[in-house]
Structures are given as C-alpha cells and as structure tokens.
Amino acid sequence: MQRKVIIAGGGTGGHIFPAIAIANALKEITNGDIDILFVGAKGKMEMEKVPQAGYRIEGLEIVGFNRSNIFKNILLPFKLIKSLLHAKRILNTFQPDVVVGVGGFASFPMLDRAQRNGIPTLIQEQNSFAGKSNKILSQRAQKICVGYDGMEKFFPAAKILLTGNPVRSSITQSSATRNDSLIHFGLDTKKQTVFVVGGSLGAKSINEAIHAMLAYFVEKDVQLIWQTGKPYFNTAKAAAAPYATQVKVLEFITNMDQAYAAADVVVSRAGALAIAELCVVKKATVFVPYPFAAEDHQTANAMSLVHKKAALLLKDSEVSTQLSTTLFSLLQNKALIEQLEANIAGLANPHADRAIAEEVLKLVR
Incomplete structure (x- = not known):
C-alpha cells in the first residue's frame, strides 16, 4: 500500500527548501512509491516554490503574530480557528500516515490536528533556539530532528535526533x-x-x-x-x-x-x-x-x-x-x-535530508 505523507510549513526559503529536500529524499528512498502533499500558508512563497518543485500544495488561511503592529492581530484568532478546521478537512480527505512540520505558519495547525487525531508527527527544527509552536508540539510528537546540539533545553531529550539541516541537492x-x-x-x-x-x-x-x-x-x-x-x-x-x-x-x-x-x-x-x-x-x-x-x-x-x-x-x-x-x-x-x-x-551534514526521510518512514504504521 502506498504511503502518504503531509509536509507542513513554509513562509521563507529557510523553511521551504529544506522541506522540498526532505520530500525529494522520501521519493528517492521509496522509488517514488509515496504520495506527498504539502500544506502551506496562502499568499506565502511556498504556494509558488512547491509546485515548481513538482509537488501539490494546499494553502491555509493563517498568518503569524505581528510584533510591529499589534492591531493587525485582531483577526488572528479567527484565522487560526479557520485554519484548524481546514487542517482537519485535509487530514480527513488525504488520510496521511505521517505529518511532518518544518516550521512556519502552516506547521502548527496541521500538526496540532494530526496529533489530536492520533496520527504520528515529526518536527524538523532548523534553528538553535526553538520557537514557541514547536515547543508546544514537541510534547506529543514522536520524533524531533534538529540541526544543532544542546536542544534538550527545549524538547524532550528522548525524542531528539541530531540530523543537521537539509540542504538542496543543487x-x-x-x-x-x-x-x-x-x-x-x-x-x-x-x-x-x-x-x-x-x-x-x-x-x-x-x-x-x-x-x-x-x-x-x-x-x-x-x-x-x-x-x-x-x-x-x-x-x-x-x-x-x-x-x-x-x-x-x-x-x-x-x-x-x-x-x-x-x-x-x-x-x-x-x-x-x-x-x-x-x-x-x-x-x-x-x-x-x-x-x-x-x-x-x-x-x-x-x-x-x-x-x-x-x-x-x-x-x-x-x-x-x-x-x-x-x-x-x-x-x-x-x-x-x-x-x-x-x-x-566539520559541522556539515550533506545527508541530513535522507536521515530525516528515513525517520519519517519509520513512523509509518
């Protein structure tokens, strides 16, 4: 039976290109016998870059917290609720085996809904200082792949795997x-x-x-x-x-x-x-x-x-x-x-994409 994986997140190239590298590694390991769906934020660059890389993507109507103008956050709770409902519909329709979060606006609603539905989740934390969303999601995630050592101060130590950050094959x-x-x-x-x-x-x-x-x-x-x-x-x-x-x-x-x-x-x-x-x-x-x-x-x-x-x-x-x-x-x-x-x-890991992809496939039931 074909495995199904959702990769959620984006917002910047720093989230999108590693996500595409993981998807490419998943295809390579499975000889293409895998169905991958990306979930991003409407209006963000992933909606353009992911299809260019040959993958399908669905966009959630989600935005981040605006630190410079707090009045722009008035609609944030409503957009979060709407994106959580949309994420649930995507899960019901696509029925993934695993959901991967790479950071960015769309990552939280998608992983939160997956965890509540009992679907295994993996977090790919790229930075040496973890964001609030990933700290919350880590409590119910099965595995956390990190780019830096010393991440035990943010995440449960038993779930952490130091893989390095994925770099595009080009x-x-x-x-x-x-x-x-x-x-x-x-x-x-x-x-x-x-x-x-x-x-x-x-x-x-x-x-x-x-x-x-x-x-x-x-x-x-x-x-x-x-x-x-x-x-x-x-x-x-x-x-x-x-x-x-x-x-x-x-x-x-x-x-x-x-x-x-x-x-x-x-x-x-x-x-x-x-x-x-x-x-x-x-x-x-x-x-x-x-x-x-x-x-x-x-x-x-x-x-x-x-x-x-x-x-x-x-x-x-x-x-x-x-x-x-x-x-x-x-x-x-x-x-x-x-x-x-x-x-x-000495700090390079050119095979991080494959290491993360292998961990994703281990979570497939």
Whole structure:
C-alpha cells in the first residue's frame, strides 16, 4: 500500500527548501512509491516554490503574530480557528500516515490536528533556539530532528535526533569550480572575491554598508558578487555602475552553488538554511544575524559556530561602522580563512535530508 505523507510549513526559503529536500529524499528512498502533499500558508512563497518543485500544495488561511503592529492581530484568532478546521478537512480527505512540520505558519495547525487525531508527527527544527509552536508540539510528537546540539533545553531529550539541516541537492551535489564560477559571473579568476547575501529579500543594513564600501573594494582590488534582494536592487545597480567589471549586482541568485564556489569570503544573514549551506560549501563567513527574528534565533544560530571558531559575527548595529575593517582584515589573513573553512566544514551534514526521510518512514504504521 502506498504511503502518504503531509509536509507542513513554509513562509521563507529557510523553511521551504529544506522541506522540498526532505520530500525529494522520501521519493528517492521509496522509488517514488509515496504520495506527498504539502500544506502551506496562502499568499506565502511556498504556494509558488512547491509546485515548481513538482509537488501539490494546499494553502491555509493563517498568518503569524505581528510584533510591529499589534492591531493587525485582531483577526488572528479567527484565522487560526479557520485554519484548524481546514487542517482537519485535509487530514480527513488525504488520510496521511505521517505529518511532518518544518516550521512556519502552516506547521502548527496541521500538526496540532494530526496529533489530536492520533496520527504520528515529526518536527524538523532548523534553528538553535526553538520557537514557541514547536515547543508546544514537541510534547506529543514522536520524533524531533534538529540541526544543532544542546536542544534538550527545549524538547524532550528522548525524542531528539541530531540530523543537521537539509540542504538542496543543487548545492550538495554541485560540481561548480571556482574558476568556472568566476567566469560565469564575468569576473577575474586571479582576484579575491566576496559574496554578499542577505536572504531572498536582501538585508537593508548589509546593503547600505556594502554600498558605502564600493570604492574601497575597487581600491583593494577585491571583486564583489552582491545579491541585494528586490527592494534595494535599483539603488545598488546605479551605485555599482562605475565599477561594473569588479562588482556584480544581482537581485536574486538561483545558481547559489556557483556564487559560493566563486567566493573566498561570504557575508551572510544567519538563517538556519544559509548556515547549513555554508557548512557544506566550506566557506569562511562573516555572519550578520537579523536582530528581529523570533527569539533572536539568528544570533543563537551564528553564536553556535562562533564558539567553535567556525565563523565570525558582527551585530546588525555594528555593520555600518565595522564591516569594512572586519572583511578586509579577514581577506588579508590566509591562516584565519583556512581555519574558518576547516572548522565550518566539520559541522556539515550533506545527508541530513535522507536521515530525516528515513525517520519519517519509520513512523509509518
């Protein structure tokens, strides 16, 4: 009999791409003999990205708690009730053997209903600081797959499995070389190169700091691949126009494996997906955690690497004054670059997707 699995969650690429990686691993292990349904939040990027990856998705009318404007939360209880009822209908129609939660708005209603219906659930917690929803759901979940050690402070220890975070196969199985990747971006293979990425939408503080440093990059003869995100793209493009041979500005990069391969040093936000990818590609990184992430989990993520001498960290408030010194000092310190590369490589788990998929299948009755 064909096994049926629901994967619930989304909201950001940091939730969606690991979820798709788990789904792909499930298909691979079962030789395609599995029925997978995604459940996401209406209006969020999973409603576009999941079908592009070849999977069906249903959208719940659920939103997260708005921390910046509490008046926008008036309809939240009604939307939660509506999404719980919708989740129950999905369970009754699809009748899954297991429900997997990857975090994000749709994860809670789907797993809550599954647990109340006696359906086995697995949580995939990507961050080193667990969110409130997963802490609640963990009490009745069968298994909790985590990306960081020390998660016993959030979850029942007996349920925890340290699998690492899933990374998309386009990165784990990439054959991109440094030279080919630099040529792809129209850059010089003999020059040092920095890759700056602030998440899919970009990071305002990082973008503004890099903008102010453009002439310095040219003066130091260092190349730059700069993913700005949509909001800052036109500003960055205009600012970088005089330096077009040395500074490549892109709104969004789909071939991330080549951007990583081209880079000697990376400047990045500290989302769980970004960190998992940077461990796999073994890059010396300056992390600038997004300070307004729930429970400030990006800082916790980055600090877990800093303590192991596997990365450098700058606070968001320090970027405008300290990024230039930190970045160019690192580029001149070959020994430190090599130390960071070796230590971050030791934290990689390129087979996390398969390890999680195997745990999911163990829960099928």
